[in-house]
Amino acid sequence: MKKTIFMLLALLTIGLMQVHAQQQVLPPLVNVNGIGEVRVQPDQVILSMGVEVREKTLDQARKQVDAKAATIIAYLKKQGVSEKDIQTSYMSVYPIYNSGEYGRTTPDFYTAQKTMTVLVRKLNKFDDLMSGLYSAGVNRVEGVQFKVADIEKYRVEARKKAVNDAKQKATALTTELGAKVGRVYSINESTNGGRPIPMYAEAAMMKTMDSAGADGPSIAGGEVVVTSTVSVSFIIEN
Missing domain, CATH: 3.30.110.170 (Protein of unknown function (DUF541), domain 1)
Structure with missing residues (x-):
């Protein structure tokens, strides 16, 4: 009985609240x-770049790409880029089969890639930094983005x-x-x-590579x- 009365009171209260709201x-x-x-x-650049190698064996490809990536990171640190501004964003190793021979299990070679994202905090240093990165082994530019x-x-x-x-x-x-x-x-x-x-990767690479013979910044x-x-x-x- 008490439970029934409580439920009726609760329903009555809800009804009164709805009427009041209306x-x-x-x-x-x-x-x-x-x-x-x-x-x-913008006063900063986010650069996505990396290295790609092709070798006969998986182990050779892995070692080559690791060595080149280490050289690139060492160069960035030498140029004053903080370690916290360098991040490995992508890596892969996969076989390439050029022959059309059915059932072939041995690849012609292996391709290894490593991509890094770097925050460049000084726009006026970008061209010089990119030139040095190419010398250090970078052969892929995935993209350039500007930020504040x-x-x-x-x-x-x-x-x-x-x-x-x-x-x-x-x-x-x-x-x-x-x-x-x-x-x-x-x-x-x-x-x-x-x-x-965003800035197209191809345009970024071409502009930076051509900047050696031009006056002023390339971006x-x-x-x-x-x-x-x-x-x-x-x-x-x-």
């Missing part, structure tokens, strides 16, 4: 979207611009109607951008665009 009336609101954008020049070191600072700046934009829009709308903007009722925000800008970082969007509801005051 009776709630929203205040007069003005809903606006604000956009803020910041453009900044202190990106969060620009995200904050973009967010402030978006909020100011929203407030200006709300003020303009309410003023035209003889009202004024009150306190904020709700706000939602989304910030994106600031991701590295152009362009701009990183950081965008923030806010949706704000302001209470309208008469």
